[in-house]
Amino acid sequence: MNETTIDLDRYVDEVRKALADLPDDVREELTEDLGVDLAELVDERGADVLPAPEVYAAELRSAAGLAPGSGRVRERVFARAVTDSVDAAHAHWDRLLDALPAGGPRGFLTAVQPVWWVARAWVAWMVAQDLRQPSVELNGPWIAVLVVFVVASVQLGRRSWGVDRLLTASVAARLLLVALNIGAVAALPGAVDRAVWQIAEDRGASIWGEPWYELAAPPDATAP
Amino acid sequence: MDSTQLLKGVLDLAVLAVVDAEDGYGYDVVRRLRAAGLDDVGDASVYGTLRRLYAAGSLTSYVVPSESGPHRKYYGITPVGRAELKRQGDDWQLFSEAVGRLLDTTTGSAR
Numbered sequence: 001m002n003e004t005t006i007d008l009d010r011y012v013d014e015v016r017k018a019l020a021d022l023p024d025d026v027r028e029e030l031t032e033d034l035g036v037d038l039a040e041l042v043d044e045r046g047a048d049v050l051p052a053p054e055v056y057a058a059e060l061r062s063a064a065g066l067a068p069g070s071g072r073v074r075e076r077v078f079a080r081a082v083t084d085s086v087d088a089a090h091a092h093w094d095r096l097l098d099a100l101p102a103g104g105p106r107g108f109l110t111a112v113q114p115v116w117w118v119a120r121a122w123v124a125w126m127v128a129q130d131l132r133q134p135s136v137e138l139n140g141p142w143i144a145v146l147v148v149f150v151v152a153s154v155q156l157g158r159r160s161w162g163v164d165r166l167l168t169a170s171v172a173a174r175l176l177l178v179a180l181n182i183g184a185v186a187a188l189p190g191a192v193d194r195a196v197w198q199i200a201e202d203r204g205a206s207i208w209g210e211p212w213y214e215l216a217a218p219p220d221a222t223a224p
Numbered sequence: 225m226d227s228t229q230l231l232k233g234v235l236d237l238a239v240l241a242v243v244d245a246e247d248g249y250g251y252d253v254v255r256r257l258r259a260a261g262l263d264d265v266g267d268a269s270v271y272g273t274l275r276r277l278y279a280a281g282s283l284t285s286y287v288v289p290s291e292s293g294p295h296r297k298y299y300g301i302t303p304v305g306r307a308e309l310k311r312q313g314d315d316w317q318l319f320s321e322a323v324g325r326l327l328d329t330t331t332g333s334a335r
Contacts, residue, residue: 029279037271043293044251056268063269
């Protein structure tokens with residue numbers, strides 16, 4: 001009996017998955033209390049009357065006058081699963097924050113969020129510099145690049161420029177944003193380190209009047 | 225004859241008619257539809273139709289405990305459902321008469 005219940009739960013899940021491309025309310029309408037109905041059917045006629053979940057889903061679809069599921073269903077099922085897990089992770093993070101004492105660190109974090117938007121733009125700028133040249137330049141073109149990065153990052157953070165719609169529509173865009181943020185967090189210490197070294201190098205150069213560190217270093221250490 | 229395609233269009237009507245005659249649970253409705261001659265009707269189609277009609281307010285439902293096995297979810301018709309049955313029933317009557325007349329004039333001996 002217990003085993004049947006578990007199997008039916010999984011069966012219901014499979015049916016729902018096969019209908020994942022439908023709007024939420026339509027799918028809910030078609031599968032609400034499906035478990036109860038299946039339990040009744042199995043009780044009347046035995047478990048072997050149940051077809052494969054996909055077949056059952058196709059019959060539900062067809063009886064409701066909906067077009068058959070396209071080949072893209074599997075793709076959309078995957079996309080939905082990814083979206084769901086990103087949503088779940090986000091909700092988990094929110095809950096974690098809310099569970100912390102001391103009057104809502106969430107409000108504080110929301111307030112300092114713009115700082116992060118600027119910081120990640122700066123990290124991207126440092127990475128770009130690192131890819132282009134050995135030292136950090138602070139000239140006109142690079143300042144222009146920094147401004148562009150900051151504006152883009154802030155607009156991304158504010159969900160402007162249709163970013164909001166893109167993130168709702170495209171799982172890939174959402175994953176890319178998550179990946180970029182994680183990348184920025186990972187690259188932050190390196191960027192800070194590089195900046196600190198650059199400041200030290202500049203200070204040394206201003207004292208010694210020449211790139212002393214390059215002269216002092218053994219030749220193989222400066223090779224890129 | 226494969227009546228699956230024909231059935232699709234009138235399943236709502238058929239289910240409403242069966243439940244209007246007497247309240248019933250899912251498989252009971254399936255059985256009564258088949259007994260009435262709609263042999264090709266599928267379990268999932270009927271269960272799905274019951275759920276859709278319920279969501280649309282055409283049916284009401286209540287649970288009847290069963291001593292052996294799971295509880296039975298019974299469906300009954302609502303005034304909304306009865307109005308729908310009347311409307312769709314009239315449509316069907318007109319439609320089938322029209323098709324019947326067509327068959328009579330073209331073959332002379334339909335059915």
